Amino acid sequence: YQGHFSWDKYLKETSAIAAPAHCFKQSTTPPVNEFKAGMKLEAQDPRNTTSTCIATVVGLTGSRLRLRLDGSDNKNDFWRLVDSSEIQPIGSCEKNGGMLQPPLGFRLNASSWPMFLLKTLNGAEMAPARIFHKQEPPPPEQNHFQVGMKLEAVDRKNPHFICPATVGALRGVEVLVTFDGWRGAFDYYCRYDSRDIFPVGWCALTGDNLQPPGTKAGLPRPLGASGVLPDSSVEGTDMLMPPAPSRPPAQKRRKPGRKKGRPSIS
Ligand code: MLZ
Numbered sequence: 001y002q003g004h005f006s007w008d009k010y011l012k013e014t015s016a017i018a019a020p021a022h023c024f025k026q027s028t029t030p031p032v033n034e035f036k037a038g039m040k041l042e043a044q045d046p047r048n049t050t051s052t053c054i055a056t057v058v059g060l061t062g063s064r065l066r067l068r069l070d071g072s073d074n075k076n077d078f079w080r081l082v083d084s085s086e087i088q089p090i091g092s093c094e095k096n097g098g099m100l101q102p103p104l105g106f107r108l109n110a111s112s113w114p115m116f117l118l119k120t121l122n123g124a125e126m127a128p129a130r131i132f133h134k135q136e137p138p139p140p141e142q143n144h145f146q147v148g149m150k151l152e153a154v155d156r157k158n159p160h161f162i163c164p165a166t167v168g169a170l171r172g173v174e175v176l177v178t179f180d181g182w183r184g185a186f187d188y189y190c191r192y193d194s195r196d197i198f199p200v201g202w203c204a205l206t207g208d209n210l211q212p213p214g215t216k217a218g219l220p221r222p223l224g225a226s227g228v229l230p231d232s233s234v235e236g237t238d239m240l241m242p243p244a245p246s247r248p249p250a251q252k253r254r255k256p257g258r259k260k261g262r263p264s265i266s
Contacts (some may be wrong), residue, residue: 005212007200010164011150018200019149019167025139025193030063030206031083039127040120042093042100044086045068048079051101052093054120055129061160069103070120071113076105079159081195083133090126113224137189139193146174149169152203152210154178162203163211181214 012016019030035057043055059066064079065087080087093100102113145167153165163186168178174189176198190196203210 005164005228006163007150007204009143011200011215016148016150016166019151021199022140023144023149023192024151024197024199025137025195026198026202027083027137030202031133033060033063033082035060035065035082035127035130035204037126040070040090040124041067041091041127041132042088043069043080045069045101045103047076047103047104047241051103052088052098053101053103054117055087056092057161062162062203062206064206064208066160071106071116072103073107074100076103079154082131083136084195087132087133089129090121090124095256140196143170143173143175143192145170145192150180150200151177152198153179153200155179155211156188156196157158157186162198162208163209164213165197175251178243179214181216183214183216 003200007018035182037057037059039057041055041057042052045053047050053072054070055067056070057065057152058068058077060072061079064080065082066077066079067087068077100117102110102116106113108116136169147167147169149167151165151167155163163182164180165177166177166180166246168187169176171189173191173193175192175194176189177187178184179186203207
């Protein structure tokens, strides 16, 4: 479900173009997601990438898995594409001569790890090898993005969200991902071959839930020398605004007490 957001209309309104598919390290048809909640697999610990840990699928969205490391808390879930090279079937680590590690922030005493590992795997539903994808798609040979191109991108502060975004700048192999309607608070630089960026239409294909653009203006308006807004920055901003929100924006929260006016009910 994508609310009432339509890329077709939005691209016309913003007179922008979508970054072509060959810019991305993503497959042209999104990888099939045959995982089920509760399945276990091996995953790199995102906070300690030299560690291979046991993870449980705690949610699914489009071609992505919401993962939680066994022995970790529920505050550090992370998302991976089903064709990510950072996930593999249980047994792969040992086969390659490695040892499964406790996650960073293991809840128990380190000495209880071997027993914890036995127990967490005992009777577990292990994701079968056939539902993993052989390899990641090949990366583009170079950074083909151009400033102004539109895309869909993971909001890294809220990684369950994929949102409409615009290439804000280029810096060698890096791309500045700016989130439409959010004034920069969520923007980030990533490599052009990041797995967190997708071509326009990706969510529609995977069934992932594309967030609508935010409702804040794109950029802070420049102030003139007088500290007053120049006319040019006030005029003609309509077409730069994303479509109206489907729900009213949240109320500004006021500090309780000491302020004039009636107490708020929010
Ligand atoms: N709860 C957050 C969500 C912001 C999502 C922005 N995505 C680019 C907020 O409303 O601030």
